[in-house]
Amino acid sequence: MATTEQQSMRGGAACLALIKRDLTLAFRSPGQIVNPMAFFLMVASLFPLGIAPDRDVLSQLAPGIIWIGALLSVLMSLDSLFKSDQDDGSLDQLLMSPHPLPLLVLAKVFSHWLTSGFCLTIMAPLLAIMLHLPADAILPLFVTLLLGTPVLSLAGAIGAALTVRIQRGGVLLTLLSLPLYIPVLIFATGAVNAAAESLPWNGHLLWLSVFLLLGLCLAPLAAAGALRVINE
Amino acid sequence: MLYFENWSEFLAMDGHGFYVWSAYAVGLLVVIYNVLSPMMAKRKVIASIQRQERLAKGVGKMSSITESSLLQDGRGAQ
Amino acid sequence: MMKWTFFHKLGSPKWFYDISGKWLPWLQITSLLSLVVALIWGLAFTPPDYLQGNSYRIIFIHVPASFLAQAIYMMMATAAAVLLIWRIKLADMALKVMAPIGASFCILSLATGAIWGQPTWGTWWVWDARLTSMLILLFLYIGIIALRGAIQTSEVAAKACAILSLVGVVNIPIIKYSVNWWNTLHQGATLKLTEKPSMAPEMLWPLLLSILGFYLFFTLVMFLRLRVEILSREKKTRWVKALVGE
Numbered sequence: 001m002a003t004t005e006q007q008s009m010r011g012g013a014a015c016l017a018l019i020k021r022d023l024t025l026a027f028r029s030p031g032q033i034v035n036p037m038a039f040f041l042m043v044a045s046l047f048p049l050g051i052a053p054d055r056d057v058l059s060q061l062a063p064g065i066i067w068i069g070a071l072l073s074v075l076m077s078l079d080s081l082f083k084s085d086q087d088d089g090s091l092d093q094l095l096m097s098p099h100p101l102p103l104l105v106l107a108k109v110f111s112h113w114l115t116s117g118f119c120l121t122i123m124a125p126l127l128a129i130m131l132h133l134p135a136d137a138i139l140p141l142f143v144t145l146l147l148g149t150p151v152l153s154l155a156g157a158i159g160a161a162l163t164v165r166i167q168r169g170g171v172l173l174t175l176l177s178l179p180l181y182i183p184v185l186i187f188a189t190g191a192v193n194a195a196a197e198s199l200p201w202n203g204h205l206l207w208l209s210v211f212l213l214l215g216l217c218l219a220p221l222a223a224a225g226a227l228r229v230i231n232e
Numbered sequence: 233m234l235y236f237e238n239w240s241e242f243l244a245m246d247g248h249g250f251y252v253w254s255a256y257a258v259g260l261l262v263v264i265y266n267v268l269s270p271m272m273a274k275r276k277v278i279a280s281i282q283r284q285e286r287l288a289k290g291v292g293k294m295s296s297i298t299e300s301s302l303l304q305d306g307r308g309a310q
Numbered sequence: 311m312m313k314w315t316f317f318h319k320l321g322s323p324k325w326f327y328d329i330s331g332k333w334l335p336w337l338q339i340t341s342l343l344s345l346v347v348a349l350i351w352g353l354a355f356t357p358p359d360y361l362q363g364n365s366y367r368i369i370f371i372h373v374p375a376s377f378l379a380q381a382i383y384m385m386m387a388t389a390a391a392v393l394l395i396w397r398i399k400l401a402d403m404a405l406k407v408m409a410p411i412g413a414s415f416c417i418l419s420l421a422t423g424a425i426w427g428q429p430t431w432g433t434w435w436v437w438d439a440r441l442t443s444m445l446i447l448l449f450l451y452i453g454i455i456a457l458r459g460a461i462q463t464s465e466v467a468a469k470a471c472a473i474l475s476l477v478g479v480v481n482i483p484i485i486k487y488s489v490n491w492w493n494t495l496h497q498g499a500t501l502k503l504t505e506k507p508s509m510a511p512e513m514l515w516p517l518l519l520s521i522l523g524f525y526l527f528f529t530l531v532m533f534l535r536l537r538v539e540i541l542s543r544e545k546k547t548r549w550v551k552a553l554v555g556e
Binding site: 233234235236242245246247248249251252254255256258259262263265266267269270271273274277278280281282284285 | 417
């Protein structure tokens with residue numbers, strides 16, 4: 001029986017292996033990464049088309065538009081978090097592995113974030129320019145997305161785990177995840193709006209960090225529990 | 233003490249009658265839904281249990297009878 | 311050791327069925343009485359509000375509905391914890407049965423809140439902190455009901471909904487805080503539905519009685535639904551067959 005120290009070392013190695021595998025798989029089907037980014041771009045473009053291309057109106061709405069677009073794009077990509085593993089049986093392998101399931105879930109969520117939320121964060125300044133976001137607010141937008149999109153992936157993992165075995169569970173996944181997303185949305189857009197008016201936005205960032213910490217600690221536990229329950 | 237002079241004043245609620253009464257109507261609907269829903273569900277469950285019992289008894293008594301006459305038997309028993 | 315036998319008895323659906331049967335008539339009478347008395351008292355025997363006139367009478371339905379919508383979710387989370395820790399079947403049945411009741415009270419609270427808004431602020435909906443939080447609570451209820459419906463296996467659905475309600479209960483204070491904060495940013499503090507008991511005693515008493523009546527009504531309705539659920543899930547057992555087959 002391996003000592004706990006040895007096991008936890010192997011746990012870390014297992015996580016790295018899992019991350020490498022997920023990233024390799026993601027790069028093999030680039031649509032998985034590019035489609036949410038295209039969706040992000042298109043959704044953000046819908047707002048000027050549907051409301052008004054007026055500069056003042058847009059610059060007021062820009063933080064909300066960009067954040068909601070990012071939120072919806074992450075939701076779209078969450079479906080594939082556990083589903084493909086469920087389909088080819090690797091999820092059962094994960095469930096049977098000696099490593100703590102929450103840790104493995106965290107690894108999967110990390111690679112998912114790298115291929116979704118992180119890419120959206122990189123794209124965001126482009127959208128900020130298109131939607132006339134004040135220059136002062138672009139850095140805060142970037143930072144809030146950097147802190148907030150991992151929370152979106154983490155909280156979404158819970159819903160993804162609960163719906164992994166449900167046919168066409170995508171909409172249900174959205175329903176389950178949105179209440180968890182609302183506080184993140186509120187504080188993130190609050191930060192960007194405050195920065196746009198040259199007001200302090202550190203407080204908002206602290207709250208986003210709190211959500212990130214809570215998500216890192218609790219979401220893997222809930223998602224792992226859900227995976228075990230669903231796959232009994 | 234009663235704060236309204238007569239029925240029409242009570243219904244009118246000083247101009248706010250529509251709002252007060254529609255709010256109370258929604259309340260009544262919710263109450264009715266919560267009372268009817270278990271009652272209807274109970275009826276369904278009891279019917280299904282009785283059906284299940286009848287079929288089981290039918291199978292036990294006459295195990296040589298074909299399925300179609302078994303169903304007929306159940307319908308006749310109703 | 312008496313405690314443990316009671317606890318295990320608590321888990322027995324048949325025991326609950328028998329005991330709840332005895333409580334039903336009492337619950338029917340008390341809930342009907344308190345509701346009718348409280349609402350007639352509130353509608354006809356309390357003075358009109360100084361500012362809002364007669365429209366404030368909606369409070370006798372709106373406030374109890376809001377309290378119940380939130381309290382029921384808390385009870386669901388408790389049942390969820392009991393289910394996951396002690397695996398008591400009755401807890402899952404309770405969890406399943408409370409969700410639609412809670413959702414209906416949530417809708418009632420939202421509807422009466424909106425109706426109240428029109429004569430008070432001239433608008434049919436207002437994004438004030440309480441109404442918005444209540445709306446998000448409705449999303450939580452819908453999620454649980456939808457998840458229950460989407461999973462075919464009963465035991466799996468039970469545990470999944472339990473996890474979801476626990477996640478939701480952790481989320482509720484976060485939502486409340488966030489929405490409150492968001493609301494102070496965007497609206498003045500003047501838009502608040504009167505809920506605090508800093509009300510005149512003539513208005514407070516019927517309100518308290520109405521809250522009691524609603525709670526009793528909830529208990530009654532929950533017992534009714536739970537009994538049906540027990541019959542449905544235990545339909546293969548002897549005692550149910552005996553009960554129905556008479």
